[in-house]
Amino acid sequence: MKYLLIPMVMGFLVSALARENYSVERLALPEDRDLNGQVDGLAFLPDGRLAACFPFGKVYLYDPADATWALFAEGLHNPLGIVAVDNRTLIVSQRPEITRLVDEDGDGRADLYETLCDDFGLSGNYHEFHFGPVRDAKGNLFASLGTASSGDGIRAEVRGTFYFNSERYYNDPALTPEPFSEMRAAFNRRRPGRMYSSVPYRGWMIKVDREGTMIPFASGLRTPNGVGLDLEGRLFCTDNQGDWLGSSKLFHIQEGRFYGHAGSRAWEEGFRGHPLATPVDTLDAMRTRACVVFPHGIMANSPTQPLVDSTAGKFGPFAGQLFVGEMNRSRIMRIMLEEVGGALQGACIPFYDGDGLGRGSNRLAFDASGALWVGQTKHTWAGGSGLQRVTWDGEMPFEVQKMNLTGDGFRLTFTEAVDPVIARQTQTWKMRRYFYRYHEGYGSPQFGKTDVPVTDVRLAADGRVVELVLAEMAAWHLHELKIAGLKNVDGRALANTFMVYTLNRLLNDTPPVPENQRAGAGRVQLVQPGLWGRGAPVSRRPGTVAKKHPLPGVHEAELATMQGAKRAGNSSGFYGAGFVDFQTASGSYVEWELPVKAPGPYHLYFRYALQAGERPLKLIVNGREIGEPLPFPSTDSWSTWRDQVAEAPLKEGMNRIRIESYGDSGGNIDSLRIEGIKEP
Numbered sequence: 001m002k003y004l005l006i007p008m009v010m011g012f013l014v015s016a017l018a019r020e021n022y023s024v025e026r027l028a029l030p031e032d033r034d035l036n037g038q039v040d041g042l043a044f045l046p047d048g049r050l051a052a053c054f055p056f057g058k059v060y061l062y063d064p065a066d067a068t069w070a071l072f073a074e075g076l077h078n079p080l081g082i083v084a085v086d087n088r089t090l091i092v093s094q095r096p097e098i099t100r101l102v103d104e105d106g107d108g109r110a111d112l113y114e115t116l117c118d119d120f121g122l123s124g125n126y127h128e129f130h131f132g133p134v135r136d137a138k139g140n141l142f143a144s145l146g147t148a149s150s151g152d153g154i155r156a157e158v159r160g161t162f163y164f165n166s167e168r169y170y171n172d173p174a175l176t177p178e179p180f181s182e183m184r185a186a187f188n189r190r191r192p193g194r195m196y197s198s199v200p201y202r203g204w205m206i207k208v209d210r211e212g213t214m215i216p217f218a219s220g221l222r223t224p225n226g227v228g229l230d231l232e233g234r235l236f237c238t239d240n241q242g243d244w245l246g247s248s249k250l251f252h253i254q255e256g257r258f259y260g261h262a263g264s265r266a267w268e269e270g271f272r273g274h275p276l277a278t279p280v281d282t283l284d285a286m287r288t289r290a291c292v293v294f295p296h297g298i299m300a301n302s303p304t305q306p307l308v309d310s311t312a313g314k315f316g317p318f319a320g321q322l323f324v325g326e327m328n329r330s331r332i333m334r335i336m337l338e339e340v341g342g343a344l345q346g347a348c349i350p351f352y353d354g355d356g357l358g359r360g361s362n363r364l365a366f367d368a369s370g371a372l373w374v375g376q377t378k379h380t381w382a383g384g385s386g387l388q389r390v391t392w393d394g395e396m397p398f399e400v401q402k403m404n405l406t407g408d409g410f411r412l413t414f415t416e417a418v419d420p421v422i423a424r425q426t427q428t429w430k431m432r433r434y435f436y437r438y439h440e441g442y443g444s445p446q447f448g449k450t451d452v453p454v455t456d457v458r459l460a461a462d463g464r465v466v467e468l469v470l471a472e473m474a475a476w477h478l479h480e481l482k483i484a485g486l487k488n489v490d491g492r493a494l495a496n497t498f499m500v501y502t503l504n505r506l507l508n509d510t511p512p513v514p515e516n517q518r519a520g521a522g523r524v525q526l527v528q529p530g531l532w533g534r535g536a537p538v539s540r541r542p543g544t545v546a547k548k549h550p551l552p553g554v555h556e557a558e559l560a561t562m563q564g565a566k567r568a569g570n571s572s573g574f575y576g577a578g579f580v581d582f583q584t585a586s587g588s589y590v591e592w593e594l595p596v597k598a599p600g601p602y603h604l605y606f607r608y609a610l611q612a613g614e615r616p617l618k619l620i621v622n623g624r625e626i627g628e629p630l631p632f633p634s635t636d637s638w639s640t641w642r643d644q645v646a647e648a649p650l651k652e653g654m655n656r657i658r659i660e661s662y663g664d665s666g667g668n669i670d671s672l673r674i675e676g677i678k679e680p
Helices: 178-189 262-267 280-286
Strands: 022-027 041-044 050-053 059-063 068-073 082-086 089-094 097-102 112-117 130-135 141-145 162-164 167-169 205-208 214-218 227-229 235-239 248-253 292-294 303-308 322-326 331-340 343-353 361-366 372-376 386-392 400-405 409-414 429-436 446-452 454-459 465-470 477-483 498-503 524-527 537-540 554-556 561-563 565-568 579-582 589-596 600-609 617-621 642-650 653-661 668-676
Touching: 041 089, 041 361, 041 372, 050 082, 068 089, 082 130, 089 130, 112 205, 130 227, 141 227, 162 178, 178 589, 178 653, 227 303, 235 303, 248 303, 248 343, 292 331, 292 343, 292 498, 331 361, 331 400, 343 400, 400 498, 429 454, 429 465, 561 565, 589 668, 617 642, 653 668
Parallel strands: 041 082, 303 361
Antiparallel strands: 022 386, 041 050, 050 059, 059 068, 082 089, 089 097, 097 112, 130 141, 141 205, 162 167, 205 214, 227 235, 235 248, 248 292, 303 322, 322 331, 322 361, 331 343, 343 498, 361 372, 372 386, 400 409, 409 465, 429 446, 429 477, 454 465, 477 498, 524 537, 554 668, 561 589, 565 579, 579 668, 589 653, 600 642, 600 668, 617 653
């Protein structure tokens, strides 16, 4: 990373750029060699001073009255959000904890650094960001925890429970230090998906109540870089495109809900197994959909903090709506929500686009005058740096104020009366629809792209409301509207002409998700990990759900490492999400890598099926062949399953258990169950 040192210059830097009715100014940052120009948190104190946190762990206060900065706190670790409680108290989300900073003696510097919550895990993975916090009217705090990246592993020491191979381990003397070191090495060799959750509660929204108790609030998040509350106290967060997210999204977060990213399921109460082993169709049925989807590369690539317009009209005609920053381009978006069928959905539209606005708008805050302050950052990705202020000139902008669903199309409410001649022409309104596929892969192209003709235009008597009648309505699709050449009655052009409505539910009789939009449309692809690694797809009938083995200590074969064999599901009677089908005669194998807490002799139960004959397999444990090959005689059919039992010594810590073919292929292998042998 290259760091830009910015000398302090009092006051605002000169800026003459603006969009109509709004202007943007750039503010000089503190003269501090430890800063790199990036701003990662903003909040206004009751006395009007601005608190800002910076990537290298410092918090400064800016006094607009004399345009000066003063250091308030330092020594924090990657703070990514800040809340002002009063003129002497701030709350910060830094990487390891939520911290209260208090200036006890009134000298302008924090004297007390108090841990409010650190009851979540850390593995040392660079991507385990901690976003937030926000504080509701009851004093509860909410923050979001990012998942870890497969581009990095875990460190020699983790904080909290460690989830590995379907088990949770916490401060177990049997696993420290050497057994845990082996387990860690195995984990780092085959990480569980592109973004994973090996410690609690990565991929979750957490709640911290006034007593400091942490409550796991909602799961299924990936990189939720933005948390916000609206005027009604509803909780929102943005999430960034990636695995399990076809495009970036805005979620209405509700307690107990799952929002789609599989990795976080490791921390669901009672969950056992590999998060990625759950069939995609099952996850699809479990998840709560986004209230707004941001079309990737069109509307946003990396949305950031949602901030409600709490200015009561001081920032223009958008009171109560949400504004959302964007990292990759010089854009701030505006969100127009409504409730349909008991859930929120709505439209996103550019608000400020270029015209002097920098890239990387990561954190937002309104001051008492109604100006919007914008902190910009990049963290080595696309983005920018700096601090800017967006101000309204008090004149009414010509904008789409609201977009609402109707029974046969959409109702657009404008801030000013539209030109009736232009508005009544159907060619003024260009609509198309599409959707993004929900799947484990990174992102998604647009599917089902269809132009939707506008067949009629209805104009209200005051000229401010236009109803568009569509040739057809389709639930579970994004509806993209482009407005061509529209002006108001005075001939002024519309400021923003492009918007996208996330139409999940119709006003009446919303149909099920269409077949071509199901997560596993066509052949269901259940992408399975090989012991937290990545394996090949397993072909299964649509709608099939994995069946759990009734006994404890079972390790599915389709989740193991294999060579010369493939995962399959074209039989019946197996447990889990499939089985392993040997493909070649000599040297093909299935290998499990499993932790054992105590050394000793163990029984190994290999569940298998074989239609005819006998296909012996070598048993190899920790690189040493054990006894004679196991016989694996016929079970009479490919759907009749039996156990082949063997005895082998296992060591404390990680063990590699392999069955390998020689001279002939093997049968179908469903699972391995291990059971300690008790002394008589």
